[in-house]
Amino acid sequence: MGSAELANLAEALAANELIRGRFADRFEAQIAGYVGSRFGVGTNSGTAAIHTALMITGVEPGDEVLITTLTFIAPANAIAYCGARPVFVDVAAHNWQMDAEAARRFCEDECRFDGERLINRTTGRPVTAIVLVHFLGMPADVEAFQALAERYNLILIEDAAQALGTRFGPRMVGGFGRVGCYSFYGNKLITAGGGGMLVTNEPALAERARYLINQAKDDPVETLHRAIGYNYRMTNIHGAIGCAQFDRIDHHVARKRRIAERYREALSDQPGITLPEEPADQFWTFWLTCIRIDPDLFGLEARQLLRHLGEQGVETLPLYQPLHLSEAHAGAGRVGGGVAESLHAQVLTLPSSISLDEGDQDRVIDLVVAAGRRARADRGARAALTP
The missing domain is CATH 3.40.640.10 (Type I PLP-dependent aspartate aminotransferase-like (Major domain))
Structure with a gap:
């Protein structure tokens, strides 16, 4: 405002x-x-x-x-x-x-x-x-x-x-x-x-x-x-x-796209993290930038990372509960649902407001990278001690 x-x-x-x-x-x-x-x-x-x-x-x-x-x-x-x-x-x-x-x-x-x-x-x-x-x-x-x-x-x-x-x-x-x-x-x-x-x-x-x-x-x-x-x-x-x-509006779109671009540049090569890919014939506004976490490769479940970031003062959120699981619409028809359930378990939305400055975004990125690196190191140490 x-x-x-x-x-x-x-x-x-x-x-x-x-x-x-x-x-x-x-x-x-x-x-x-x-x-x-x-x-x-x-x-x-x-x-x-x-x-x-x-x-x-x-x-x-x-x-x-x-x-x-x-x-x-x-x-x-x-x-x-x-x-x-x-x-x-x-x-x-x-x-x-x-x-x-x-x-x-x-x-x-x-x-x-x-x-x-x-x-x-x-x-x-x-x-x-x-x-x-x-x-x-x-x-x-x-x-x-x-x-x-x-x-x-x-x-x-x-x-x-x-x-x-x-x-x-x-x-x-x-x-x-x-x-x-x-x-x-x-x-x-x-x-x-x-x-x-x-x-x-x-x-x-x-x-x-x-x-x-x-x-x-x-x-x-x-x-x-x-x-x-x-x-x-x-x-x-x-x-x-x-x-x-x-x-x-054009400024807001540009900011959203720049925020998504910076997350992609920093996180797309991290083990266990993937981001949606924008096709060449589409133009996304990236209302929210999301990461999908493979816990076997990243080292943490998505909800574990959510809690860790929250302890550091960084708010992230999971995707919405798939509606075929919602009590509010119990009895509704459904066609499949397994993909949505997997995404709900594995995806987090990262801070994406147009007011997010690059310093704060860098802090979010650093915390995500460090959390995964530390989790993988701890897992490796535990494996080394296992007879």
Whole structure:
């Protein structure tokens, strides 16, 4: 946060534009233009954007929706808000994103297609949509899921909450499906102190979204409502902060990429540490930089390293619990899950804030390297003493 955010907030307060106003309108236009979509609709959270996207595209109670098992719980919850049921699909080992081949096999082998609807043979429920999460600022295989959605008449919604600015080929993620969704929570690439956004190229969807997030109000004067609506609007306060942050988005992306590059330069040759590889035809924003730890080669389990770094004042985190293991979604469908479980056990996210200076990053790197070296030396010493 800086002077630009303060100036925008002061302007919004002076104009008495708190709920709706010029900043929220401008921020919608900025994000839509940035990602290459015609319309942006601001919401009060990324979760609200996903819930709204599901509703306006026609996901109904009893439907099943394909989604990665390795993500934050919010998009799965949004599916449940609709009365629909998530089907958690394992991730691919090479990119940690929903496995397109596993999803295709599920559709071909576990479902039947009548030319209009895909039906899960086991549950008898229709499979109607894919929520394609772009995890950690890396893109999922958009083209494969576009083809799958087209083949089986599935709605494609993108959850790009962690991937604003990420590109698959020449295009920004979030612009491939019928609706793309973003978050501006405090830890995202740019923040509005909260808030979210959905983008679309379809005017009818944008209009329906604006209607539903404004309590489905049907008359400017009378309190008339023909549908159940939601209090999901983005405030002008969010917009004021978001507009100031948007002006620095290229700087934020560059900082994230530089942080990831420095971690890669320092850690990729360490025994037992691997980092995801950015393909030449993609552009990652590296929302979080992660390392995967092979304990046999590194000398420590990922959680052991997490605890050690925490004792030194360095916060690291594991990946999210795979959602097919979550009690909150017990009974949901699943397609595999072993890869996600391995990643959950072996991956740590390293400090990745754009405010991280090189001195602090060097300290993180040194602590990781030293912890592994010491663990391997201790293991060697113990082996030497074993008769």
